[in-house]
Amino acid sequence: MNMSRRLRSLRKIMEAAKLDGMLVSSVPNITYLSAFTGDDSLALVTMESRQIITDFRYVEQVEQECRGWTVVRRDKDLWGAVAAAVKKCRVKRLGFESAHLSHRNHGNLAAAADRVRLVPLESEVENLREVKDAEEVKAIEAALGTQQAAFAEIKEWVKPGMTEKEVARELDYRMRCHGAEGSAFETIVAAGERGSLPHAHATERVIRKGDALLIDWGARRFFYNSDLTRVLHFGTVGRDFEKRYEIVRQAQERSLAVIRPGATFSEVDGAARGFIREKGYGEQFGHSLGHGVGLETHERPTVRGGNEEKLRPGMVFTVEPGIYIPGWGGVRIEDMVLVTDRGVRVLSTCDKDLGRMIL
Amino acid sequence: MNMSRRLRSLRKIMEAAKLDGMLVSSVPNITYLSAFTGDDSLALVTMESRQIITDFRYVEQVEQECRGWTVVRRDKDLWGAVAAAVKKCRVKRLGFESAHLSHRNHGNLAAAADRVRLVPLESEVENLREVKDAEEVKAIEAALGTQQAAFAEIKEWVKPGMTEKEVARELDYRMRCHGAEGSAFETIVAAGERGSLPHAHATERVIRKGDALLIDWGARRFFYNSDLTRVLHFGTVGRDFEKRYEIVRQAQERSLAVIRPGATFSEVDGAARGFIREKGYGEQFGHSLGHGVGLETHERPTVRGGNEEKLRPGMVFTVEPGIYIPGWGGVRIEDMVLVTDRGVRVLSTCDKDLGRMIL
Numbered sequence: 229m230n231m232s233r234r235l236r237s238l239r240k241i242m243e244a245a246k247l248d249g250m251l252v253s254s255v256p257n258i259t260y261l262s263a264f265t266g267d268d269s270l271a272l273v274t275m276e277s278r279q280i281i282t283d284f285r286y287v288e289q290v291e292q293e294c295r296g297w298t299v300v301r302r303d304k305d306l307w308g309a310v311a312a313a314v315k316k317c318r319v320k321r322l323g324f325e326s327a328h329l330s331h332r333n334h335g336n337l338a339a340a341a342d343r344v345r346l347v348p349l350e351s352e353v354e355n356l357r358e359v360k361d362a363e364e365v366k367a368i369e370a371a372l373g374t375q376q377a378a379f380a381e382i383k384e385w386v387k388p389g390m391t392e393k394e395v396a397r398e399l400d401y402r403m404r405c406h407g408a409e410g411s412a413f414e415t416i417v418a419a420g421e422r423g424s425l426p427h428a429h430a431t432e433r434v435i436r437k438g439d440a441l442l443i444d445w446g447a448r449r450f451f452y453n454s455d456l457t458r459v460l461h462f463g464t465v466g467r468d469f470e471k472r473y474e475i476v477r478q479a480q481e482r483s484l485a486v487i488r489p490g491a492t493f494s495e496v497d498g499a500a501r502g503f504i505r506e507k508g509y510g511e512q513f514g515h516s517l518g519h520g521v522g523l524e525t526h527e528r529p530t531v532r533g534g535n536e537e538k539l540r541p542g543m544v545f546t547v548e549p550g551i552y553i554p555g556w557g558g559v560r561i562e563d564m565v566l567v568t569d570r571g572v573r574v575l576s577t578c579d580k581d582l583g584r585m586i587l
Numbered sequence: 588m589n590m591s592r593r594l595r596s597l598r599k600i601m602e603a604a605k606l607d608g609m610l611v612s613s614v615p616n617i618t619y620l621s622a623f624t625g626d627d628s629l630a631l632v633t634m635e636s637r638q639i640i641t642d643f644r645y646v647e648q649v650e651q652e653c654r655g656w657t658v659v660r661r662d663k664d665l666w667g668a669v670a671a672a673v674k675k676c677r678v679k680r681l682g683f684e685s686a687h688l689s690h691r692n693h694g695n696l697a698a699a700a701d702r703v704r705l706v707p708l709e710s711e712v713e714n715l716r717e718v719k720d721a722e723e724v725k726a727i728e729a730a731l732g733t734q735q736a737a738f739a740e741i742k743e744w745v746k747p748g749m750t751e752k753e754v755a756r757e758l759d760y761r762m763r764c765h766g767a768e769g770s771a772f773e774t775i776v777a778a779g780e781r782g783s784l785p786h787a788h789a790t791e792r793v794i795r796k797g798d799a800l801l802i803d804w805g806a807r808r809f810f811y812n813s814d815l816t817r818v819l820h821f822g823t824v825g826r827d828f829e830k831r832y833e834i835v836r837q838a839q840e841r842s843l844a845v846i847r848p849g850a851t852f853s854e855v856d857g858a859a860r861g862f863i864r865e866k867g868y869g870e871q872f873g874h875s876l877g878h879g880v881g882l883e884t885h886e887r888p889t890v891r892g893g894n895e896e897k898l899r900p901g902m903v904f905t906v907e908p909g910i911y912i913p914g915w916g917g918v919r920i921e922d923m924v925l926v927t928d929r930g931v932r933v934l935s936t937c938d939k940d941l942g943r944m945i946l
Contacts, residue, residue: 266786284873285785288913304893324692326691331683332709334690348690397763404756409788410773427625429768473893514643534663 249319252330256523257353274508359542367452375447378402392417412446412453423558457562474550486570493535500549518546608678613687615882616712670699718901726811734806737761751776755789771805771812782917816921838908846931852894859908877905
C-alpha cells in the first residue's frame with residue numbers, strides 16, 4: 229500500500245486547517261495511515277513525525293507492522309501520554325476526529341493538553357478512504373473471491389430441513405477455507421417471512437420447501453471487506469415472489485446504468501428507488517441504496533437520496549435495492565461496484581437470474 | 588431477564604442526578620435495558636416512558652424484541668428525531684453517556700435540542716452491568732460450554748504441519764456446531780515465538796514439533812460472551828517453557844485464592860503480579876490481570892493495580908496472568924470466575940495442568 233501518499237494527503241489537510249498536529253483515534257483510519265492492525269491505540273501525526281501511542285500488548289506488533297512510525301508506550305494514563313507526546317512535538321494546534329473521540333475523552337484530552345488548541349475535524353481520513361487505489365481494489369476482490377467460492381458450495385449443499393444458523397455457520401467456515409480471515413459482519417440468513425427483517429440474526433428457524441432464503445454475507449481478506457446479498461428459493465416460486473424479485477433486479481439494473489464519474493449518489497439511488505416506487509413498493513424499500521466498503525464494511529460514501537456528492541473513479545460501494553413486507557418476507561439483491569474512468573465495473577460475479585436462484 | 592429491575596435501577600440513577608430523561612447510545616447498554624439486539628439506534632428513558640429511536644431496518648425487530656418499549660422511526664435526521672422525542676416527553680434535563688457519544692454527536696444533540704440541559708453521565712449503565720443476575724451467569728456458562736467442547740475436539744485434532752489460521756477457523760466452526768452464535772472476538776492462535784504478541788492475528792505460520800501454541804478464544808451465546816486462554820505444546824517441553832508455564836499457573840492460583848467479596852481488584856491483580864515479579868518476570872507481564880465479561884468481551888470491572896473497587900457477589904471476570912518474551916514466545920493462562928457470596932467459583936473447567944497441554 230502506498231502509505232507515504234496517504235500521509236502526504238493528510239498533511240495537506242492539516243496545512244489547510246493550519247494544524248501542526250493531528251490525533252487519529254478511529255481504528256480503521258489508523259490502519260489506513262500506518263498499517264497497524266491492533267486497537268486501543270492512537271496515532272499522532274505532525275509535519276515531521278508520526279507516532280503510535282499504544283500499550284504493552286501492541287508494542288512489538290507496531291514495530292513489525294508500521295514502517296517509519298515511532299512507538300510510544302503508555303501505561304494507564306493514556307491522555308497524559310498523549311499530552312506529553314504533543315508537548316514534545318511542540319504542537320500548538322492539534323486536530324482531532326470529532327466523530328471518533330467521545331465527549332468524555334475530548335474532555336480528558338483538553339484537560340491533559342491544556343495549552344494546546346484542539347480543532348475538531350469532520351471525517352477527513354474517511355474522505356481520503358472513499359477512493360481506493362489498485363492494491364485496495366485487489367484486496368476487496370480477493371475478499372469477494374472467497375465469499376463467492378463459498379456461496380457456490382453452499383448452493384450445492386443447502387437443503388430444506390436445515391436451520392438458518394447451520395447455513396450461516398457453514399458459509400462462514402467455507403469463506404475461511406477459501407482464504408478469508410473471517411466474515412466481514414454477522415452473516416444474515418433469513419428464511420421465509422423472516423426476510424422482512426433487513427438485519428435479522430440467524431436463528432433455529434428450519435428452512436422449508438417453498439421458502440425464500442435471504443443471505444447477506446461478506447468476507448475479510450488482507451483487512452478489506454466485501455458484502456453481497458442473494459435470495460435463494462426452495463421449490464416452486466409463487467407469483468408474488470417472482471414479481472417482486474424481478475422488480476428488485478430491474479431496479480438494480482437501473483442504478484447500475486447511471487453509475488459513472490460525475491453522476492451524483494442521489495441520482496444513483498433515485499434510479500432504483502424511482503422504479504420501485506413506480507411499481508408500488510416505495511414504502512417497502514426504506515433503506516438507502518448502498519454504502520462504501522473497504523477497511524470497514526459500512527463506510528463512505530453513502531449511496532442515498534440527498535447526497536449530491538459526485539462519483540469519482542476508484543470509489544467502491546454496494547448497490548442493494550430491496551422490498552420488505554412484514555409477514556411475507558423480503559427480497560434484496562446486493563452487488564459491489566467500482567467506479568472506473570468511464571463508467572462502472574461490477575466487482576461481484578455471482579449469479580442473480582431468478583432461474584439460478586431456485587434450488 | 589429481569590428488565591424491569593434494570594429500568595428501576597436506571598431511574599434511581601436518573602433521580603439522583605435530577606434527570607427527567609436519559610439518552611442511552613451504547614449498543615450493549617441498550618441491549619441490557621431493552622433486549623434490543625440491533626445497532627444504529629438510541630434508547631430514550633424517562634420516568635414514565637421508554638422508546639427506541641431507530642430506522643426502517645429495525646422497526647419490526649424492535650417490536651419483536653422489546654416488550655413495553657415504543658418504537659420511534661426516524662428518517663435521515665437522527666438528531667431531529669431525538670429532539671422531537673425529548674420535547675414530546677417534556678424533558679428538561681437529559682442525561683447522556685459521555686463515553687459513548689462522540690464529540691460531534693454531542694454537538695448535534697445540543698444544536699437540535701437547544702432548550703434542554705445536557706448532563707454527562709459516566710458509565711452508569713456499565714456499572715449496573717458489573718453484577719450479573721442468575722440468567723446472565725447461565726448465558727455465560729452456556730457460552731463457556733460451547734467453547735470448551737470445541738477446544739476438547741481441537742486438542743484431539745490439531746497436528747504439527749497445520750497453520751495458525753486453520754486452527755482458528757476450525758475452533759470457531761466447532762464452537763458454532765456446539766451452539767454458539769459466533770466467536771466472542773477474533774480467535775488468537777500464536778505458534779512458537781509469535782506467542783509474545785498478546786493480540787496476534789492468526790497467520791499462515793505452520794505449527795512445528797517443539798512449538799508452543801497459545802490459543803485465546805471465546806464464544807457468544809444468548810448474546811453473552813466467554814473468554815479463555817490455554818497454551819498447548821507439541822512434543823518435548825524445554826526447561827524454559829516448563830518453568831515459565833509453572834510460574835504463570837501458580838500466579839493465577841495466587842490471585843484465585845484472594846477472590847472474595849470485599850477484596851479489591853488491586854489486591855487480586857497484585858497477588859499474581861507480585862509472584863511473577865518475585866520470579867523475575869515483572870517486566871514481561873505488562874497487561875492488567877483481567878476484565879469483566881458479559882454482553883461485551885471486555886467490560887467493567889478492570890482487574891488491575893490501582894483499582895480499589897471492591898469485589899461484589901455476581902461479578903464475572905477473567906484472571907489471565909502471562910509472561911511474554913519477544914523472540915521466544917509467550918505463556919498466558921486465562922480462566923473466568925464468578926464472585927460468590929463467600930468466595931469464588933471458577934466457571935471454566937478446562938484442563939490446565941502442563942502434562943495435559945502436551946500433545
